[in-house]
Amino acid sequence: MKSNKIKQFLGKLELSTKEIRVYLYCLQKGPQLMTSVAKGTQSTRTNLYDIAKKLEKKGVCHTTGGAYGKKLEAVRPQELIKLLENKESHISDLKNELNTLLPFFEDIQSDNTSSTTKVSYYEGADNLQKLLWKSLDSEDGVIRIAGSELDVAEKLGKDFITKYHEKRFRDSKKLKGIRPDSKRLPGEVFENDKKYLRDLRKRPKGKIRMKSNIIIWDNKIALYSLKDNLFGTLIENESMAIMLSTWFDFIWEKSKKM
DSSP: OHHHHHHHHHHHTTOOHHHHHHHHHHHHHOSEEHHHHHHHTTOOHHHHHHHHHHHHHHTSEEEESOTTSOEEEEOOHHHHHHHHHHHHHHHHHHHHHHHHHHHHHHHHSOTTGGGSOEEEEEESHHHHHHHHHHGGGOSSSEEEEESOHHHHHHHHOHHHHHHHHHHHHHTTOEEEEEESSSOOOSSHHHHOTTTTTEEEEEOOTTTOOOSSEEEEETTEEEEEEOSSSOEEEEEEOHHHHHHHHHHHHHHHHHSEEO
């Protein structure tokens, strides 16, 4: 159980399965000759040298010794915190640089994007999370959502939907929602509608069927299914978004306040 959690965490640091195996072997055994690591991890020497270079580049291992007695050593787990702090600092620098360059990107960007239709597809839990995160980029500050939040929590994780609402609150993005019923997840972030800028309605009984979910914001429409295979579609088209927003608001007005 602990081993699986450690491997999952290292995977989040963008280590491959082979890199994780080598790192954990060196962490457990201490500095080891490359030949010993290759044998212990069932790797060829050629592959091991390639893996070692990648681990060094990622900052989780380093080599010591000469060409004929080279050893591979894993960094201490405590040093991984410093690694994450460095990544965080690097990302912050990139964000600042991007903010400076945005006007130049906008000059390059085509002016006819609003008149075209763009369709993107998302498959799997991780990609659906990315799709939902996109709605928080709403420029008009209103996000319209129809569907079951309980299904979202079950398939994409309660932790994810909690972070989604917390960021939406920090960004002052209002949410208009139509739910299939009055059931809610427990906790303030799901129950305190006034604080979290949320106005929920329960669908008109027997008139609206909700077999999938939809999110509408700006000129975008996200349709996604949480049954069986997880997949979604993002449509970017101003005319369609206006039409569906109008339909949504009509149904929302006819729905019972939660």
